[in-house]
Amino acid sequence: MAGLTAGCEALPAAGPLRSEITEQSQPVDASVPFVLADVNDHVLSILAGRREPTFNQSFGLGRQLGDYKIGIGDGIVVTLWEAGSGGLFSAPMLNGVSTGSRSTIVPEQQVGRDGSITIPYAGRIEVKGKTNAEVERIVVKGLEGKAIQPQALVSVSRSVSNAATVLGEVTSGARLPLSPRGDKVLDVIATAGGVRSPVHETFIGLTRHGKTAVVPMQALLVRPEENIYIQRDDTITVIRRPQTFTAFGATGQNSIVPFDAVGITLEEAVAKAGGLRDERADPRGVYLLRFEDASLARAIAPPDVVLPSHGLVPVVYRLDMRQASSIFLARQFKIRDKDALYVANAASMDVQKLLTLVNLVTSPVIQGAGVANALK
Helix, strand or coil: CHHHHHHHHCCCCCCCCHHHHHHHCCCECCECCCEEEECCHHHHHHHHCCCCCCHHHHHCCCCCCCCCCCCCCCEEEEEEECCCCCCCCCCECCCCCECCCCEEEEEEEECCCCCEEEECCCEEEECCCCCHHHHHHHHHHHHECCECCCEEEEEEEECCCCEEEEEECECCCEEEECCCCCCEHHHHHHHCCCECCCHHHEEEEEEECCEEEEEEHHHHHHCHHHCCECCCCCEEEEEECCCEEEEEECECCCEEEECCCCCCEHHHHHHHCCCECCCCEEEEEEEEEEEEEHHHHHHHCCCCCECCCCCEEEEEEEECCCCHHHHHHHHHCECCCCCEEEEEECHHHHHHHHHHHHHHHHHHHHHHHHHHHHHC
16 A cells, blocks of 8 residues: 555646645745635635725825816917907908908917917917916906907817827827816726727726826726826826636646636636536645735734745635535635636545556556467
């Protein structure tokens, strides 16, 4: 029997046995190569407290832009009026007779690098950082004493400075002007034609003042507080990132399995991997492997285990599928992108493999001996 057991150790296998995983998780010199944790209510409560990055936490809800402030590069059109004919902006006919027209339109001007535009008879007017109404008052003041009771109307014909950039998996990526009423993340994405990828594969990145946060698009759809106001010069990047997990060991299929929903549980992951193979699997050895933040790993690990104070720590979650309660626990355990699902072989499988191998080797010899005896 000892020889049989020794022979089992040399047999090929899809991965370690349940007993080997448990043994390898034991502390060596007060440290462990990975943390082994049973999936239970305590572990689930710790995992439920894990906070993913959010737009609201990173940037706050923000606010509407308020009154539009003119900026460098904007296109400005100015219309001027006078109270009577014969003034600066009256338009005479070819015969010199006044038509009585008392208005004129200054063609569109782009706000220069100095933040100014030119108004006839008023000279250079600084408009950068001012609202339309403020510029109107400055123009009128500049024309007083030159025009007859002048009035002015200033409009932004082309907004460049009060805009946000949308890139990535959208129909029409562009730099889009923001409306005075205020635009939220989903508003700007909709203006860009919407996303081209499935919602469960779509992530939204927001960059503001050199800081970037990335959240699933689904979060913006189900949590209104995540759909924050966009500010000028923000950059929105729509990313297609298919979510997958790896299944190997004694499962129905060993492969990289895509998520086909916004989120899946461990119960669903086992089913998508083809379940446990009756003839091979150890139902006490269902494992989920991932890297966790050091702070979360310390909360899960036994108190006497020494773990790094920061960074990522490999964690192996263990589930005993012989227990009916484990199915309910698996239903609450959320799978994350790039997780690995491993189902250990039953220990008896190694003995069965060895016996099969011995039979393959000895059968020809026995059959040959039988033929030789028959020929005598």
